[in-house]
Amino acid sequence: MSHASAAAMLDRVHHSQDPAVVERVLTLVEREGVDIIAELWSHAQPDTLPAMLWRLYLLRTWMHRHQQSLSRLWRAGEPVATVDSVVAGIDQAPEAQDIAHTADSILSGAFTGDFAVALERAAAFTDVIAGGLHAQAKRLVHGDHAPRDSAHEHTAPGNTQNEPTSDDRTTAARLMHTAGNLLVTAHDFRSGANQWRRGRLE
Known part of the structure; x- marks a missing residue:
C-alpha cells in the first residue's frame, strides 16, 4: 500500500500538473494531519519512494514551523x-518567509519537476543547516559567544564570563x-x- 500510494500520487500530479491538485498535495499534512502520512509511509524502508516522500513532507513541515x-x-x-x-536555491541571508517558500518549492518540485533534483535540494538544505x-555548537564550546550579562546571570566561581558552562556544553552536544x-x-x-536516476527507487 505504501509503495502503490506513493507512486500513484507522484504519477498523478506529474502528469496533470493542475495547480489545484499541486496545492492539495502540497498542503496534505495541514489538511489531513501528519498521522495520515505517517500511517502510509513512515514505516517504509529508507531507500524507497514512500520513505523519500515521508522525509520531504517532514522537512517541509519542519521548515514552516x-x-x-x-x-x-x-x-x-x-x-x-x-x-x-x-x-538548495536560497540566497546568503534568507528571511523567515524565504525558508517557507523554499520548503514549498522543494516539495512541489518533487511532484511537478525532476524528483531527483528535489531530493538533492532537500539534501543541500539539510547540509547547510547541519x-x-x-x-x-562550536561557539558555545569554545566560549566564542557574546559575554554574559553579569547583572542577570550568575557566573560560577573560577569561571570567566566567556568560558562555557556545563549548560553550554550540554546544549552544544544536543546541537551536534x-x-x-x-x-x-x-x-x-x-x-x-x-x-531515482537509475530507475531503482520504488
Whole structure:
C-alpha cells in the first residue's frame, strides 16, 4: 500500500500538473494531519519512494514551523557551504518567509519537476543547516559567544564570563546530535536521488 500510494500520487500530479491538485498535495499534512502520512509511509524502508516522500513532507513541515530559527542557522552555515546554497536555491541571508517558500518549492518540485533534483535540494538544505548547528555548537564550546550579562546571570566561581558552562556544553552536544541526524537525512536524500536516476527507487 505504501509503495502503490506513493507512486500513484507522484504519477498523478506529474502528469496533470493542475495547480489545484499541486496545492492539495502540497498542503496534505495541514489538511489531513501528519498521522495520515505517517500511517502510509513512515514505516517504509529508507531507500524507497514512500520513505523519500515521508522525509520531504517532514522537512517541509519542519521548515514552516521553524522559519525564523532556520534562517539564522542558514546564515551561520552557508559561508562554508556555498555550493549547497546554490543547489538548495536560497540566497546568503534568507528571511523567515524565504525558508517557507523554499520548503514549498522543494516539495512541489518533487511532484511537478525532476524528483531527483528535489531530493538533492532537500539534501543541500539539510547540509547547510547541519553546518549552522555545528558552528553554533562550536561557539558555545569554545566560549566564542557574546559575554554574559553579569547583572542577570550568575557566573560560577573560577569561571570567566566567556568560558562555557556545563549548560553550554550540554546544549552544544544536543546541537551536534541534531546536526548528525540532519547529515544522515541528507545522505538518504542523495542516495534516493541516485536511485531515482537509475530507475531503482520504488
